[in-house]
Amino acid sequence: MAVAEAKREAAEARIADRPLPKGAKWADEARAAALARVRSMGLPGRRDEYWKFTNPATLVQAEPPAASVLETGESPVFGAVDRLKVVFVDGVFDPAQSDELAMEHIEIQRLSEAAGTDIHWARDLYGALETRGQTPVDRPLAALNTALAEDGVVIRATGRAPKPVSLIYLHKSDSSDAYLHHVIRVESGAELTVLENGPAAARFNKVMEVDVADGGTFHHVCAQGRDHERRSATHVFARLGEESVFKSFTLTVNGVMTRNECVIELTGDRAVTHVAGAAVGDGVFHQDDTVFVTHDAQDCESRQVFKKVLRNGAVGVFQGKILVKPDAQRTDGYQISQSLLLDEDSQFYAKPELEIYADDVQCSHGSTSGAIDEDLLFYLRARGVPRAEAQDMLVIAFLAEALEEIEDRTLADELLGRLEGWMARRRQG
Amino acid sequence: MLEIKNLHVKLEEEDKQIIKGVDLKLEPGKVHAIMGPNGSGKSTLSYVLSGREGYEVTDGTATFDGQDILDMDPEERAAAGLFLAFQYPVEIPGVGNMTFLRTALNAQRKARGDEEISSADFLKLVREKAKELEIGQEMLKRPVNVGFSGGEKKRNEILQMAVLEPRLCILDETDSGLDVDAMKLVADGVNRLRTENRSFLVITHYQRLLNHIVPDVVHIMADGRIVKTGGPELALEVEENGYGDILKEVA
Known part of the structure; x- marks a missing residue:
C-alpha cells in the first residue's frame, strides 16, 4: 500500500544516520524494540485519521525547520516557586544551571545515567507505558522518542516531595532537534508535582511516562515556550493505580506547531484524573490537544477541560476520547472543549468521542465554538473599559475555567498573571 | 448638560x-x-x-x-x-466583581489623565458604598452578576454608579x-447620589x-x-x- 510505504519511508529517512544511544542491556533492548515499532508503524502522514486536522509533515521530516529564539527579557515562569530546577538546553541536561539532583522523598537521576545502570527501577517502565499507549491508536512519534532520546530525568517519589521538580527547557539554537524522555514512578501514598516550562528547541519531541501506584498523587503543570516558530510533539502516558490521582495542565501560548497527546489508563478502582489545557494562538499557530482516557477499573473519575482562544487565522484542534471498558462500572467521565474565535479567519476542529462498554456509567461531553459576546463587551465598555482591554478581560475569564483545574492556586495565579501581562503587552503594541 | x-x-x-x-x-x-x-x-x-x-x-x-x-x-x-444602569445587567462569568469595578474605575481615571486609585483607597470606597446598598462581601467576591437575584443585579448597578461617580x-x-423593599433600597441609593x-x-x-x-x-x-x-x-x-x-x- 502506497500510504503505508510512504510512512515507512519517512521513518527510515528520519532514523537514517541516527545511531541509538548506548546504555545498559535493558535500555538498549527497549530502544531497539521502540525502533522496530517505528519501522513497522512508519511515521504519521497526512492521510492518517488520527492526524486528520493536524499536518504532521514538519514534525516528521528528517530535518527540523529553523526556529528563531524569542528573547523576552521577562522573569522566568515559575521563577518565584520554591522548586528543584532541572535545566535542559536544546534537549541536553545542563548541570551548571540545574540544582543538585537530590531531594527528600525522591530519587532523581539523568536518564542517560539511569539507562547506563544494569539494575534500575526505571527498566520496568522505560518505553513500557508508551508501548501500552500504542493500542488502539499508533503514536509513532512517541516510539521514535523512546528509541532516540538520550536525555531526560527519571524520578521515583517514595513519599511526599517537599517541593516541585521543575523541568526547564531552554532554547538556544535555531536548528536544534531535541528529544527528552522522562520516566516517573509515584510509589504508593507518595506525592509529586512536576513543572515544565520553556520551548526546549526548534523542534521538540518529548515523552513523559508516569506510573502512579495505589494511593499516589501526581500533579503536572506545563507552560510551553512562547517562541513563535518552535514546534513540539509531546506525549504524556500515565497509568493510575487504585485511589490514585493524576492531574495535568498545559498552557500553550504561541508556537507554530504543537501536538500534545495525553494517554491515560485508569487501572485501579476509584482513581481520579483531570487533564486540562489552555491555548492562545495568534496568526501562524496550530495547536492540537489529543487526549485518550481509558477507564479499566470501577468508580473512577476522569475530567477533560480544554479552552482555546484563536485569532488571525490560528488553528486549534481537540481530539478527546473516553473509552470505558466493560468492567469499568460507575465511571464518571466528563469532557468539554471550547474555543473562542476572535475573528472569522481562525478555526477550531473538535472531535469528541465516547466509547462505552459498561452499562452503569455517567459520561458527558460538550464542545462549543463562539465569538466574544458583544453584550458582555458593551457592558464592560459602557463602564469605561476600552474595547481591547475589555476583550482581554473576557478572554482571560474564558481561559480561567481551564486554569481552575490546577489545584495549586499559587501556580494557577502565576499563569493567570502571565497571561494578563502578555495580553497587556500585546495591547500596548 | x-x-x-x-x-x-x-x-x-x-x-x-x-x-x-x-x-x-x-x-x-x-x-x-x-x-x-x-x-x-x-x-x-x-x-x-x-x-x-x-x-x-x-x-x-x-x-x-x-x-x-x-x-x-x-x-x-x-x-x-455618562453612566447607563442597564435594564438587564449581564452576567460575566470569570470576571470578579471587584476586579471589574477596579478596572473600570482605573480605566476612566486614566482616560481623564488621573492617577490610578490605590488598593487601600479602592477597598475603602467600595466597602463604604456597598454597605449603604446592603451588598455583602460575598457578592463583591463573586463574578459580576453571576448567580445574583434580579434585585441584587440592580443594586450592583447602583454600586457601580456610586463608585464611578x-x-x-x-x-x-x-x-x-x-x-x-428592593426598589426602596435602589431608590435610596440613587437619591444619595443626587447633587447639584x-x-x-x-x-x-x-x-x-x-x-x-x-x-x-x-x-x-x-x-x-x-x-x-x-x-x-x-x-x-x-x-x-x-x-x-x-x-x-x-x-
Whole structure:
C-alpha cells in the first residue's frame, strides 16, 4: 500500500544516520524494540485519521525547520516557586544551571545515567507505558522518542516531595532537534508535582511516562515556550493505580506547531484524573490537544477541560476520547472543549468521542465554538473599559475555567498573571 | 448638560425607524423621567446615548457638556461621565466583581489623565458604598452578576454608579423585576447620589419608582417622540388613567 510505504519511508529517512544511544542491556533492548515499532508503524502522514486536522509533515521530516529564539527579557515562569530546577538546553541536561539532583522523598537521576545502570527501577517502565499507549491508536512519534532520546530525568517519589521538580527547557539554537524522555514512578501514598516550562528547541519531541501506584498523587503543570516558530510533539502516558490521582495542565501560548497527546489508563478502582489545557494562538499557530482516557477499573473519575482562544487565522484542534471498558462500572467521565474565535479567519476542529462498554456509567461531553459576546463587551465598555482591554478581560475569564483545574492556586495565579501581562503587552503594541 | 436635538434613530440592520425626532434638554442637578408604553423607544434612547452598536442615527444631535457624544466610543462616553444602569445587567462569568469595578474605575481615571486609585483607597470606597446598598462581601467576591437575584443585579448597578461617580446617570427601567423593599433600597441609593452637578434620566414604564425618586420633569414618549412634558403630576396622571388618555389627547 502506497500510504503505508510512504510512512515507512519517512521513518527510515528520519532514523537514517541516527545511531541509538548506548546504555545498559535493558535500555538498549527497549530502544531497539521502540525502533522496530517505528519501522513497522512508519511515521504519521497526512492521510492518517488520527492526524486528520493536524499536518504532521514538519514534525516528521528528517530535518527540523529553523526556529528563531524569542528573547523576552521577562522573569522566568515559575521563577518565584520554591522548586528543584532541572535545566535542559536544546534537549541536553545542563548541570551548571540545574540544582543538585537530590531531594527528600525522591530519587532523581539523568536518564542517560539511569539507562547506563544494569539494575534500575526505571527498566520496568522505560518505553513500557508508551508501548501500552500504542493500542488502539499508533503514536509513532512517541516510539521514535523512546528509541532516540538520550536525555531526560527519571524520578521515583517514595513519599511526599517537599517541593516541585521543575523541568526547564531552554532554547538556544535555531536548528536544534531535541528529544527528552522522562520516566516517573509515584510509589504508593507518595506525592509529586512536576513543572515544565520553556520551548526546549526548534523542534521538540518529548515523552513523559508516569506510573502512579495505589494511593499516589501526581500533579503536572506545563507552560510551553512562547517562541513563535518552535514546534513540539509531546506525549504524556500515565497509568493510575487504585485511589490514585493524576492531574495535568498545559498552557500553550504561541508556537507554530504543537501536538500534545495525553494517554491515560485508569487501572485501579476509584482513581481520579483531570487533564486540562489552555491555548492562545495568534496568526501562524496550530495547536492540537489529543487526549485518550481509558477507564479499566470501577468508580473512577476522569475530567477533560480544554479552552482555546484563536485569532488571525490560528488553528486549534481537540481530539478527546473516553473509552470505558466493560468492567469499568460507575465511571464518571466528563469532557468539554471550547474555543473562542476572535475573528472569522481562525478555526477550531473538535472531535469528541465516547466509547462505552459498561452499562452503569455517567459520561458527558460538550464542545462549543463562539465569538466574544458583544453584550458582555458593551457592558464592560459602557463602564469605561476600552474595547481591547475589555476583550482581554473576557478572554482571560474564558481561559480561567481551564486554569481552575490546577489545584495549586499559587501556580494557577502565576499563569493567570502571565497571561494578563502578555495580553497587556500585546495591547500596548 | 445633556442636550438632544431632533434625534432620529433607526435599526442598523433593518429599515425600521425607532426614534422619530426627540428633543430634550437636561440641566445639571435635575432629574427627568421618561415614561411611555412598551415599544415607544425609551430603551433605544438609552442605548443610543450610551453607544450600543446596532443603531444608526439618521438625523439630529446629542451633546453632553457641549461635546457631540454620538461619535464617541462607549468607553469614551463613560470616561466623560455618562453612566447607563442597564435594564438587564449581564452576567460575566470569570470576571470578579471587584476586579471589574477596579478596572473600570482605573480605566476612566486614566482616560481623564488621573492617577490610578490605590488598593487601600479602592477597598475603602467600595466597602463604604456597598454597605449603604446592603451588598455583602460575598457578592463583591463573586463574578459580576453571576448567580445574583434580579434585585441584587440592580443594586450592583447602583454600586457601580456610586463608585464611578458619573455626572449623567441614565436608569433604564431600573424598577423592573424589583419588589417594594428592593426598589426602596435602589431608590435610596440613587437619591444619595443626587447633587447639584449630577443629572438623572430615569426611564420607566411605571410611576411607582417616581414616588421614591421624585423627578423635576416628566416626559411622555410614544412612537419615537416625546409627546408631552410636565411636572411630577404627569406621572400620577399616567398612573391613574394609563397612557391611553394622554396619547388620545396629543393625537
